[in-house]
Each structure stands twice: as structure tokens, then as C-alpha cells.
Amino acid sequence: MHSLLLRSTFVVSVALAAQIMPAATASAQADLKARCSQLVSYYTRYGSSRGEDTDGNRDFIRIGAELDCQNDRYERGIDALETLMKGKNWSVPPLPRS
Amino acid sequence: MNLLRNAFLCSTAVGALLATPAMAADPIKIGVGGYYLFYAVAGHIDGQYGYVDGSSTQYKGLQFQQEGEIHFTGQSKLDNGTTVGLAVELEAWNNTVAVGGSARQIDEAFLFAFGNWGRIELGARDMASFRMYYGTPSALPGWGFINANTSFNWASGIMINNPSFQGVQNAALGHQFQDANRINYFTPRYRGLQIGIGYAPKMNLAPGPALLAPGIGSGPGNNTAGVCGFNDATAASNCPTNDNSWQDVFDISANYLNKFGEVVVALYGGFMYGSFIPGYTSGVSVNPATGANLTSWKQWAVGAQFGHGGWTLGGSIGYDNNGLGGNWYTGADNDSRKYSAGLMYETGAWQMSFGWAGTRNAAGNGLPQLTAIASGTTQALTMPVGGTSSIAFSNQLAAGGLTFGSTSVDKFELGVNYSLGTGIKLAGGAIYWNAVGPTNAVVGQSWGILMGMDLRF
Numbered sequence: 178m179h180s181l182l183l184r185s186t187f188v189v190s191v192a193l194a195a196q197i198m199p200a201a202t203a204s205a206q207a208d209l210k211a212r213c214s215q216l217v218s219y220y221t222r223y224g225s226s227r228g229e230d231t232d233g234n235r236d237f238i239r240i241g242a243e244l245d246c247q248n249d250r251y252e253r254g255i256d257a258l259e260t261l262m263k264g265k266n267w268s269v270p271p272l273p274r275s
Numbered sequence: 276m277n278l279l280r281n282a283f284l285c286s287t288a289v290g291a292l293l294a295t296p297a298m299a300a301d302p303i304k305i306g307v308g309g310y311y312l313f314y315a316v317a318g319h320i321d322g323q324y325g326y327v328d329g330s331s332t333q334y335k336g337l338q339f340q341q342e343g344e345i346h347f348t349g350q351s352k353l354d355n356g357t358t359v360g361l362a363v364e365l366e367a368w369n370n371t372v373a374v375g376g377s378a379r380q381i382d383e384a385f386l387f388a389f390g391n392w393g394r395i396e397l398g399a400r401d402m403a404s405f406r407m408y409y410g411t412p413s414a415l416p417g418w419g420f421i422n423a424n425t426s427f428n429w430a431s432g433i434m435i436n437n438p439s440f441q442g443v444q445n446a447a448l449g450h451q452f453q454d455a456n457r458i459n460y461f462t463p464r465y466r467g468l469q470i471g472i473g474y475a476p477k478m479n480l481a482p483g484p485a486l487l488a489p490g491i492g493s494g495p496g497n498n499t500a501g502v503c504g505f506n507d508a509t510a511a512s513n514c515p516t517n518d519n520s521w522q523d524v525f526d527i528s529a530n531y532l533n534k535f536g537e538v539v540v541a542l543y544g545g546f547m548y549g550s551f552i553p554g555y556t557s558g559v560s561v562n563p564a565t566g567a568n569l570t571s572w573k574q575w576a577v578g579a580q581f582g583h584g585g586w587t588l589g590g591s592i593g594y595d596n597n598g599l600g601g602n603w604y605t606g607a608d609n610d611s612r613k614y615s616a617g618l619m620y621e622t623g624a625w626q627m628s629f630g631w632a633g634t635r636n637a638a639g640n641g642l643p644q645l646t647a648i649a650s651g652t653t654q655a656l657t658m659p660v661g662g663t664s665s666i667a668f669s670n671q672l673a674a675g676g677l678t679f680g681s682t683s684v685d686k687f688e689l690g691v692n693y694s695l696g697t698g699i700k701l702a703g704g705a706i707y708w709n710a711v712g713p714t715n716a717v718v719g720q721s722w723g724i725l726m727g728m729d730l731r732f
Contacts, residue, residue, distance in 0.1 A: 223698040226310030226731045229421040229447075231412040231619055232626065232692075233731075237539050237582030244534040264623040265694035 209251035215273050216258040217243050223267070236261075303349040303360060311343035311367060311730045312417040314702070316429055318723030323433045325647035325657065326715055327673050332648055334431060340727075342417065342424040343367030344382055357390035363508075370425075379500075383454050384508035396459040399508035401449070403459040403471030404528035404545035408447035410578025410591030412619040414628035415690030415704045416729040420446045420615045422453075429723040432656060433645060434710040437717040438484035438597075439684040442613040442634025443708075446591045448545045448574050452478050452524060454507045467533040471545075475524040477514055478549060479504030482569055483597025486716065487609045487640045489660035490562040493569055493598075494520035517552055519560045521572050521598060524549035539582040543591070547574040551598065565660060565667045565677065566603035567640040572596065576613070590616035599640070604668070605679065607639025617688075624694040633685045638712070641667070641677030645716040658716050680713030698731035 217239065224233025233239070238261050245254035262269050320334040344367055350360025364382040385398030405422070413419030417427050423444045434440060441450070457475035479494040479502055495518050499505060503514035504522075516522060528545030549572040553560045561568040578591030593613040601608045617630025649655030661667030661675030669676045690704040703726040710719050 222308075223731050226312055226416055226729050227424070228406060229419060230416050231414065231419065231587065231628070232416070235409075235412075236621075237541075237580070237587045238585070238621065240532060240541065241534055241537075241539040241582060244532065244539065248534075262697075266624055267694070267697040 206249075206251070209255065210246065211273055213242075213246035213251050213254050213258070215270060216255060216262070217246070219270050220258060220262065300354065301351055303351045305347050305349040307345065307347060308732055309343060309345040309364075309367065310732070311341070312424065312727065313339070313341045314417070314427075314725045314727030315339055316723045316725050318429065318706075318721065320429060320431050320721040320723075321434075321719040323431045323645065323648065323656070323719065324715065325645055327646040330648040330650065332432065338429075340427060341368065342426060350387075355390075357388055357392075359386075359388045361386050379507045381508040391463060393463050394459075394461045396457075399454045399456055400459060401453050402457065402475070402524075402526045402547070403461060403473035404448045404526035404547060405450065405453070407461075407469070407471045407528040407530045407543060407545060408576065408578060408591070409530055409541035409543040409580045410446050410576075410589050411615040411617040411630050411632065412580065412587045412589050412628055413617060413630055413688060413690050414619055414621075414626035414692050414702075415688060415725070416692060416700060416702050418688060418690065418704075418706070418725075420444070420617065420630060420632045420686075420688075422447065422450050428708075429706055429721050430708050430710070431719045431721070433716050434684070434708060434719040434721065436484070436486050436656075437682050437684050437710040437712055438487050438609065438636040438638050438642075439611060439634035439682045439712075440710060441484070442593075442595065442611045442636075443615070443632035443684050443686040446576065446578070446593055446613055446615045446632060448526060448528070448547050448576050448593070451480055451483070452506070452547070452549075455479075455504060456509070456511075457524075464532070467531050468529060469532075470527070470529045472528075473524075473526045475504075475549075476522065477504035477516075478506070478521045478524050478572075480506050480521070482599055483595065483609070483611070484636070486642055486658070487597065487599055487636075487638060488562075488567055488569070489565055489640070489643070490662075491567055491569060492519060492559050494518055517554050519554045519569065520552060521549035522552050524572070537583055541580040541582075541589075543576070543578040545576055548572070549598075561603075563603075564662055564664050565640055566605065566664075567609075568600045568603060569598055570596070570600035572598040585621050587619040587621075588617075589619075590614075602639040602641075604664070605639055605641075607637050607679070609636065609639050611636045625691070627691045628689070630688050630690075631685065632688075633683065636682045638680065638682050641679050642682070642712060642714045643675065643677060643716055644672045644714050646673055656716070678713045682710075682712035682717055684708065684710045692729065700729040702727050702729050 242254040242257035345365040347363045363384045385400040411420040417424040459473040503511040526547040531542040576593035580589035595611045599609040615632035619628035643658040647657040659675040692702040
């Protein structure tokens with residue numbers, strides 16, 4: 178009886194974990210995507226005065242980071258953008274509110 | 276045909292907006308932004324001389340240059356996922372008032388909407404193919420090779436008159452066609468590829484280099500606010516057609532962005548065509564004495580940029596017929612052929628670049644001599660053009676005889692900027708211009724050292 182209860186508890190736990198884990202992963206991915214989008218927009222906004230300048234929207238480090246994010250390499254894109262901003266003595270914007 | 280094209284563009288945009296019921300979560304609220312650029316330029320600009328009376332213009336070796344804009348922007352995201360908004364850009368300086376023209380307080384003013392179906396813009400806005408450009412990089416804010424700020428050059432009046440001058444400042448398409456009322460559509464980027472198309476019903480502007488269009492005119496009231504085709508935000512209730520202007524200006528372009536390993540690649544190609552519609556009064560769009568004539572306006576450009584480890588290498592070539600046909604008598608063209616290339620490096624707070632742009636123009640309509648200059652100005656240059664073919668094609672230079680030969684302008688630019696904080700840069704560099712041509716009305720050299728600041732807010 179006791180072992181049956183243990184087995185049932187284990188099975189239910191595994192089932193719950195199987196449900197929760199993908200949802201948690203998806204949520205984390207969505208957060209990273211939002212963070213990347215936020216940093217890309219921020220750098221585009223303040224990186225150059227004029228759209229024609231080779232900075233802001235036309236900066237190749239920013240373009241490469243955005244391409245990384247579009248290809249689901251979020252951490253890499255975010256890291257590149259935060260490094261770019263810190264290197265330029267910018268204040269990196271805080272995480273967006275969920 | 277035009278009606279069909281317009282109907283298709285409008286129905287595509289409206290269809291995208293109305294595909295699902297739209298309820299805005301929040302009303303549009305306007306935010307304020309913009310930019311301000313200031314430079315001190317020190318160096319030398321060759322003087323210009325009237326060869327008949329010995330008059331001249333000499334230039335100071337120090338000049339302060341500034342430009343800025345205040346941007347008012349607002350948008351709201353609808354429940355169907357489409358964002359709708361508007362932008363109005365106020366010039367932060369007093370523009371010149373062209374003869375018979377208007378000051379330009381408002382630069383761009385347009386409505387926009389975007390979603391997973393792409394982006395559409397309606398109003399006074401740069402053409403799509405201008406903004407799709409990738410080519411020569413520059414670390415000198417407000418200068419560079421794509422489209423320098425309106426007054427950011429370091430040259431004499433006659434150097435600016437050189438038919439090749441504008442090409443070294445404007446490697447992309449459509450710099451003459453900016454900010455007129457138009458529609459732009461950009462597709463979503465798919466596998467790195469994006470396409471942009473644009474349409475302006477009419478452009479009411481002067482042809483390319485004024486020196487190559489002596490005695491001919493275009494459109495009623497060039498650069499006059501309130502007239503259809505004005506080259507900045509304006510309102511006009513109707514739009515005359517047969518008035519020596521360029522109409523149904525279409526542009527189409529594509530760019531490709533991708534990353535291969537650590538190498539970022541950007542490729543660009545664009546094309547623009549505007550029909551020239553003459554008026555019914557003869558002798559306006561052609562000059563029978565010189566053979567100069569207006570025609571449909573054609574431009575194209577291709578460019579490429581490659582980035583790796585902080586380095587950006589890029590270049591482009593382009594073509595612009597300046598809205599001018601080949602000369603009736605000589606058959607030679609008046610087309611600008613534009614070339615540019617540059618290398619940029621950025622590390623930490625620093626960006627630095629070196630670039631070159633060169634433009635060649637055969638000046639098939641011939642060029643006049645600079646015979647006299649009104650004292651104290653750079654504007655009143657006397658450059659007579661013969662009123663008859665027997666004078667225009669003679670060696671009576673002071674009376675208006677034209678000289679034939681190619682022109683060229685080369686520009687070299689060294690740029691450096693250092694970021695002090697978010698949207699705040701120190702900027703500096705050096706520039707050198709060399710304008711060459713067959714007469715004293717288009718030649719000169721200049722060099723300058725720059726130091727300034729660039730603020731984005």
C-alpha cells in the first residue's frame with residue numbers, strides 16, 4: 178500500500194513536471210525575446226541622430242545581435258547589445274516589466 | 276494603369292488594417308525626441324573669381340555649422356496586432372527661403388502602420404529605396420556619404436555648382452526627392468530579404484545640376500509649399516499634371532541582411548523612375564539654343580557592407596540621369612556616375628572611419644564661365660549662357676559660349692566619434708574635396724578639420 182502511494186506520487190510528479198517544464202522554458206524564451214527586442218529598439222533610438230549615420234539602426238554590431246535574436250540565439254544577442262552599450266558608456270535599460 | 280496601381284496599393288494597406296476588428300488598447304500619446312549636431316570646421320576653401328572683372332569671393336577659414344530636429348511621435352497598438360502612429364519633424368533651425376519658394380519649418384510628417392504584414396507609411400517621407408540603402412560607412416555623424424545634413428559641406432559656391440558635387444554627398448537613391456507626399460510599403464523580412472516600394476504622385480523640383488539646365492524650367496513654383504509635389508510636408512487640394520514636372524515617381528529596392536558565422540552581410544539594390552510630363556508652352560522644358568532638355572528621371576544604386584569583429588567595410592555604385600536628356604546637338608549625356616567606399620572600426624566608446632566618394636559627369640550640355648561675382652556674396656555669380664546656338668557653341672566665353680568637357684568631384688573623409696553617454700557623442704575628423712571641370716565655374720579644392728558634438732534625445 179505504502180509503495181503504491183509512493184509510486185502514484187512519483188508518477189503524478191513526473192506528469193506535472195512534464196507539463197510545467199515546457200511552459201517554463203517557453204516563458205523564459207519569451208522573456209529573452211522581449212529583452213532582446215527592448216535592447217535593439219533602445220540602441221536604434223539613441224544610437225544615432227540621423228537614420229543615415231552608421232550607428233544606431235545601421236551599426237553592424239547591433240545588426241548582428243538582432244540577427245542572432247531572430248535566430249533564437251537570444252543570450253548571444255543580448256550579451257552583444259549590453260556589451261555594446263556599456264562600452265559606449267550608456268546606461269543599459271532595466272528589464273521590461275512582465 | 277496608374278489608377279490600378281494606386282488602387283492596389285491602397286487596398287493592400289487598408290485590407291491589412293481591417294483584416295480583423297481593431298480596438299486600440301490605449302489612445303495615441305505624443306512623445307518628443309530629436310537630435311542636435313554642432314561642428315566647428317577650420318581649414319581652407321579656394322576662392323572663386325570672375326575672370327572678366329576680377330571680382331572674387333574669399334572664404335573664412337573657420338565656420339560653425341549646426342543642424343537639429345525636434346520629433347513628435349506617437350503610436351498605439353491595436354488589438355489585431357497592428358500598430359498605428361504618426362511622426363512630425365520640426366526643423367530646429369531657420370532654413371533658407373528659395374527664390375519663389377518657401378521656408379521649411381516641418382521636415383517630415385507622416386502616418387505609419389506596421390505589423391506582421393509589413394510596414395506602410397503615408398505622407399511626407401523619404402522614399403523607401405533611400406532608406407533601404409547599405410553601402411559606404413562613416414563615423415562622422417551628419418556627414419558621410421548617404422545624405423549629409425542639408426548644410427554640412429565645406430565648399431565654395433562654384434564647387435557646389437559642379438555637376439558632380441551632389442553625387443559625393445548622396446550615394447543612395449532619391450536624395451532630391453525627399454519628404455514629398457508619398458506612400459511607402461516595406462515587406463516583412465523573410466530569410467534576410469526585405470523589399471521596399473514607394474510611389475509619389477508628383478515631384479515639383481528643379482532638375483539635377485542647375486548649370487546643366489540653363490534657360491529651362493520645371494513645374495510651377497519649384498519648392499513652393501502648398502503646391503502639389505513640394506519637397507517637404509505640405510497640403511495641396513489638387514495636382515496639375517501637364518506642367519513640366521516629374522510625376523508617378525516609383526521606386527523599388529531590396530536589401531538582404533544575414534550573418535554567416537561571425538560575418539554580418541548587408542546587400543542593397545534599388546531603382547527609381549519618374550515620368551516627365553511637359554507643359555503645353557514650348558521652350559520651357561527645352562533650350563533650343565544649347566540643346567539642354569528635361570526627360571524622365573532615372574536612378575539606380577547597388578551597395579554592399581560586411582561586418583566582422585568591429586570592422587565594417589562597404590561601398591556602392593550608383594547612377595542618376597538628373598532628369599536631363601542627352602544634349603540635342605552633341606548627343607553627350609549629363610548623367611552622374613557615383614562611386615564610394617569606406618572602412619570603419621568600432622571598439623568600446625570609439626568609432627572611426629575613412630572613406631572616399633567620387634562622382635563623374637560628362638556635362639554634355641556644356642558649362643559656362645564665371646565672369647563676375649557680386650561683392651560680398653556667394654550667390655550672385657554671373658555665368659552667361661548664349662541665347663542662340665551661334666553664341667552658345669562659339670568661343671565667345673564672356674558672351675555665353677559654352678565649354679565642353681567632363682567634370683568630377685572627389686571627397687575624402689576621416690571620421691572619429693566617442694560616446695560619452697546615452698545619445699551623447701563627441702565627434703571630429705577631417706575632410707578634403709577636389710572639384711574638377713572645364714571652366715572656372717565648377718573648380719576648386721577645400722580641406723577642413725572638424726570638431727563637434729552629436730546629441731540624440
